[in-house]
Amino acid sequence: MVFFLLPLAIVLAYSFLQQDIGGGIIWQFTLENYQRLSRGLYLGIIWRSLWLGFLSTAACLLIGYPLAFWIIKQPKRWRNALVLLVIIPFWTNFLVRTYAWIVLLRREGVINILLASVQIIDKPLDLLFTPLAIAIGLIYGYLPFMILPIYSTLERFDFSLVEAAHDLGANDLKTFWRVVFPLTLRGIIAGCLLVFIPSVAAFITPDILGGAKTIMVGNLIQNQFLKSLNWPFGSALSMMLIGMILVPVTAYFWFVDDYLRTTSTKGGRS
C-alpha cells in the first residue's frame, strides 16, 4: 500500500503547486494547473483518448468474445494450447511488438504489398501515423486482456443451459442474449475494464504508431514530465486521468459486481 499510495500522494501534492523554470517547482498552492485542463486543446486530447479507448475496447470485445467462445468449443486437448497462443505475445517486449507494426503498416509495408499484389489497391495506403494505426496497435496489445477473463467465465459456464434454452424454444440469438450473455457478463466487464484503462492511458502505442500528429493523454503527460518539464501540470493531468478511470471502476464494483455475483454462480447449493 505504501508503494502505491505514497507516489500517488506526491503526484496529488504536485498538481496543486507551481512550475519553476528548468523543471523545478515552487511551493505555492494554485489551482492553475486544473484550470488549464479545461482549455479546448486539452479537452480535445482527452476526448480523443476516451474515444480511441472506447473504440479499441469495443473492437477487442467484438473480436475477443467470439474467439474465446471458439476456443471453449474446441476439444479439451486443444484448448490449453490455444490459450497459450493468446498469451505468447507477452513473452516479447511490448515496445518491440509495437515497432513490428510499423513494418506491417508503413507505405512499403507488408499489408500494402499484400493488398497491392491482389490488386485491391493501386497505390499504397497511408496507414501508419493515423488514429487507425493507434487503434490497431491498442487492439493488438490489449486483446489478450479481453480474451482471458471472458474465457475464464465461459470455462465455468454450464453449456447444458444452452441446450435447455434451445429446448424451450429459444433460437441461437435469443439463447445468447437471454442466457449466455448475462451469465458471462462479469467476464465481459472485467475484460472491458482491463482493455479500456490502459488504452486510454496508453503512450507507447500512440507515440510509435501515431507519429507526432495524434497525441493522446498518455503522451501529453509523458511530455509534461520529460519534455516541457512541467511536473505540476503533468501531475494535474495524471490526477484527472485517474479520476476518469476511477468512475467506471467504482461504479462497477458498487452496483454491478455484487448483483452479478449473486445471480451468476452456478445453482445446486441448497
Next chain:
Amino acid sequence: MENNAVDLIDISKQFANSARSDSFAVENLNLAIAPGEFFSLLGPSGCGKSTTLRMIAGLETPTRGEIFIYGERMQSRPPYHRPVNMVFQHYALFPHLNVLENVAFGLEMEHLSRSQVRQRAMEMLDLVKLNSLTSRYPRQLSGGQQQRVALARALVKRPRVLLLDEPLGALDLKLRKAMQLELKHMQKQLGITFIYVTHDQEEAMTMSDRIGVMYEGHLLQVGSPFEVYEYPATRFVASFIGESNILSGRVVQQHPNVIDVLVDEHWSLQVSRKGKGEPIPTDRRVSLAIRPEKVFLSSVQENPENSPCPNCCNGTIKEAIYLGTDTCYLIELNPHHQIVVRRQNVHSKGFHAYRPGISVQVVLPPESLCLLEDRDC
C-alpha cells in the same frame, strides 16, 4: 405411423470424435411409442439411452435413420421447433433467473402476452406446488424443489412429448419414491406422452407402461414391466432386470410342450415352450434363466429321493442372508453350479427354515425356466 407419438426408424448415432471411433452410441434402433404412453428407456450407463433421448429432442443429430413425432418428420429440425420438451439430468435451471422467470422462459419464446405468460406460469407452479417460492433463485432451492421447477419449466410449454433424462437421479431415496408416484400421477392427469430415461430398473418398473431395455447401443427388448421381467428376451435382460440364475446348456430334444435341455452334459432339464416362439434347432447352445423367487426349495427328508420329480436337484445351503422381507439362500448344487433362491419371510421372527450346511432339494419348475438363445448379450 400417424397414430404414434414417436417413431424412430433405423436410428444410428456415431460420435465423430469419440475414443472408439468405429463404435456406435446407438445402432439400428427401431421404436414406436404410442400417444399418452409412459415409456422408459432402461439400461446401464453408456448404453445409448440418453443419446436416443437427445436425438428425439434434437440436441443430437442421428448419423442415419429418421425420427417422426406425431407423423411429422423431424430431420434437420432444430430443438426449438420440435413439439417436445426435456427435463435435464441436472435440471439445467437458469441460475440468473428466479423460479417464476425460469418457468416463464419458454412461454416468452412463444408469442404470448405478458399476462398470459404470467398466468400460465403461475398455474404450472401451482400444479407442482411451488407457488410460494416464485421469487427464489435456483441455488436457494433444495434438490427436490429444483427438480419441480425443471418439470414445471418443461410442462408449461404443453409439449406433446415430454422427455425426462434421469430426472430423479440426484434425489435421495425417499424423495425419489415420492416423486415417482407423483410423476406417474401427473402423466395420467395431463395425458402427455412421457419418455423416461433411467438406469434404475425398479424406477422403470414402478412408472412405465412399457420399458425398452438398451445395452451397448441396441434395443434388446420392448415390453410391459410384466413381460420384460417374466419373459426376458436375452441373457442381458434376464440379469439386468431383477436377479436371475443363468445356466448354460444345449437343446437335446423337442416335445410338443416342452424342450429338453442338457446342462453341462449331465443335468437334464425340461423347459416349457412359450407360446409363439420359433422352434430352436437341436444341439443349439442356449441359456436357461430362472428368478430366485421361482425356485422351489424343500428339505431332503420331506421329499424322498425315489419319488419321480422332473427338474429336481439336491444341493447344500452355503449361505443364508436375511434381507428383511425375504431371505436369500446361496445353494451349491455341485462343484460347478451355485444358484440363488429367495424365500419370503412369511413366518414369525426368528424362524430360519434352512441353515447353512443343510442338504436341500431344489425344483426348477419347467414353466418358470426361460429359454434364451445365446447371442452377444
